[in-house]
Amino acid sequence: MAGHTQNLSKDELWGGNASPFGATYGKMMMWYFLVSDALTFGGLLTAYGVIRHSSSEPWPVGEQVFEALPGLHGSYPLMYVALMTFILIISSVTMVLAVEAGHRRDKKSVVKWLGYTIIGGFFFLASQAWEWSHFIHGSGGGFQINKSMTIIGELENGEKIQMSVNAGTWVNMTSEFGHEYEHAMEGGHEAAPAEEHGHGGHGAHAEEHAAPAHVDVNSLKPTELILNKYVLEHKDGKDIRKVKVTGEDCQKLWDAKGDGTMAFGANMHKNEYAIQQQYANFFFFVTGFHGFHVFSGVVINIIVWFMALGGEFERRGHYETIEKIGLYWHFVDLVWVFVFTFFYLI
Amino acid sequence: MERDDLIVNDSYAINASHSEEAGKAIRKKLYLVTLLLTAITVVEVFMGVAFKRNGTFAWETIKLGFLVLTLVKAAYIVLVFMHLGDERKNLKYVILLPYALFIMYLIFIGLYEGTAIQSAVSTWK
Numbered sequence: 001m002a003g004h005t006q007n008l009s010k011d012e013l014w015g016g017n018a019s020p021f022g023a024t025y026g027k028m029m030m031w032y033f034l035v036s037d038a039l040t041f042g043g044l045l046t047a048y049g050v051i052r053h054s055s056s057e058p059w060p061v062g063e064q065v066f067e068a069l070p071g072l073h074g075s076y077p078l079m080y081v082a083l084m085t086f087i088l089i090i091s092s093v094t095m096v097l098a099v100e101a102g103h104r105r106d107k108k109s110v111v112k113w114l115g116y117t118i119i120g121g122f123f124f125l126a127s128q129a130w131e132w133s134h135f136i137h138g139s140g141g142g143f144q145i146n147k148s149m150t151i152i153g154e155l156e157n158g159e160k161i162q163m164s165v166n167a168g169t170w171v172n173m174t175s176e177f178g179h180e181y182e183h184a185m186e187g188g189h190e191a192a193p194a195e196e197h198g199h200g201g202h203g204a205h206a207e208e209h210a211a212p213a214h215v216d217v218n219s220l221k222p223t224e225l226i227l228n229k230y231v232l233e234h235k236d237g238k239d240i241r242k243v244k245v246t247g248e249d250c251q252k253l254w255d256a257k258g259d260g261t262m263a264f265g266a267n268m269h270k271n272e273y274a275i276q277q278q279y280a281n282f283f284f285f286v287t288g289f290h291g292f293h294v295f296s297g298v299v300i301n302i303i304v305w306f307m308a309l310g311g312e313f314e315r316r317g318h319y320e321t322i323e324k325i326g327l328y329w330h331f332v333d334l335v336w337v338f339v340f341t342f343f344y345l346i
Numbered sequence: 347m348e349r350d351d352l353i354v355n356d357s358y359a360i361n362a363s364h365s366e367e368a369g370k371a372i373r374k375k376l377y378l379v380t381l382l383l384t385a386i387t388v389v390e391v392f393m394g395v396a397f398k399r400n401g402t403f404a405w406e407t408i409k410l411g412f413l414v415l416t417l418v419k420a421a422y423i424v425l426v427f428m429h430l431g432d433e434r435k436n437l438k439y440v441i442l443l444p445y446a447l448f449i450m451y452l453i454f455i456g457l458y459e460g461t462a463i464q465s466a467v468s469t470w471k
Contacts, residue, residue: 020436023434031437035441035444042448047456049453049457049460050457050459050463053464054462056467056471063394082387082388082391093377096376100373100376103369104364104369330424330428334424338416341390346409
């Protein structure tokens with residue numbers, strides 16, 4: 001789009017008869033708004049960094065927390081969020097194509113590309129709803145142990161490892177056992193269909209939920225527990241993550257479970273992913289605030305789509321409104337690029 | 347009083363609409379940038395899954411790599427998609443410089459404070 005701006009001499013530019021910025025009032029103000037909004041997100045992400053940097057407990061690792069795909073069983077680390085990122089980038093591209101069509105005063109193309117942008121926005125919002133739902137429901141839950149002990153666990157490659165675990169260490173249950181236990185804890189409810197609990201990716205466990213009601217919580221015992229399910233520690237240059245503990249040691253860990261430390265999924269007070277509650281709270285706040293921006297963006301896009309369809313911009317003689325809402329939409333994509341890096345990659 | 351929000355001369359970008367041929371060139375550029383952004387995202391996800399986080403020098407480098415790739419993506423979005431790169435220099439720097447200044451200060455003070463909090467907490471323990 002080079003060549004849109006003219007080369008004016010300094011005297012002309014700052015002489016008072018031309019805009020030194022070469023932008024209309026509305027576009028200028030949209031940019032100022034975006035700068036202030038970027039400072040808000042910059043502040044939130046920096047706050048996240050400070051909390052994470054000052055935390056002495058290990059922090060959850062993105063590829064261990066986010067590894068589910070809807071309707072599938074198994075481990076697909078970061079695949080879902082990569083898809084979300086891709087959807088947002090593509091909807092950003094369709095938006096910039098709408099802006100370009102606007103510069104050609106091509107109403108049909110503007111309506112088409114803006115329409116695709118709106119669809120992309122809806123896809124992203126739906127994906128985020130699933131992501132939240134999965135995060136809130138969790139995959140099995142966990143608890144803190146109330147005394148220190150030494151146990152033998154098994155690494156992912158089958159290697160046995162001896163670990164001394166301290167009181168306060170976080171222990172996770174398998175999704176099968178955790179869900180069964182959660183149901184029993186809720187106590188005496190009807191056998192509920194799996195869909196009602198919406199933990200996508202675990203649909204294969206429908207049969208567990210069909211277990212008879214009124215299961216005594218105390219009669220349930222796990223056969224397998226997991227240490228470092230979501231976090232990662234290093235010992236002697238080795239990755240210590242997802243350590244399976246079975247048999248007698250599993251029983252020892254289970255007997256040491258601390259009162260009131262049990263957590264399933266995540267909410268504003270408890271979470272199964274980390275000892276630090278700030279992890280879940282930052283996830284909810286930052287991705288939620290971003291999701292709210294996407295939602296407002298979709299609403300604004302829909303309004304402008306109807307304006308374009310009704311020929312409003314033909315009457316005005318220009319499609320600058322598309323450019324302004326385009327700026328906002330790209331900004332939403334821009335923020336996601338950073339959220340993606342700080343919450344999922346690093 | 348004269349209104350200052352009206353389009354009064356050709357110095358405004360919106361008045362200078364472009365032709366069909368110019369549009370073709372612009373679209374080609376946009377598709378190339380799309381390809382680039384997608385490729386970077388794929389590389390990032392691959393790096394996130396493939397590389398082990400064992401606190402060694404290599405992982406520190408990879409973390410730095412994530413930051414660089416993220417900034418490259420951000421630069422393309424801002425300069426091409428938001429076409430700030432094509433705006434007049436005055437506008438470009440009025441947007442970019444104050445933000446860069448504030449955010450660099452914020453990150454510096456954040457890391458500094460974070461380190462102080464961590465050392466204070468581990469001293470009390």
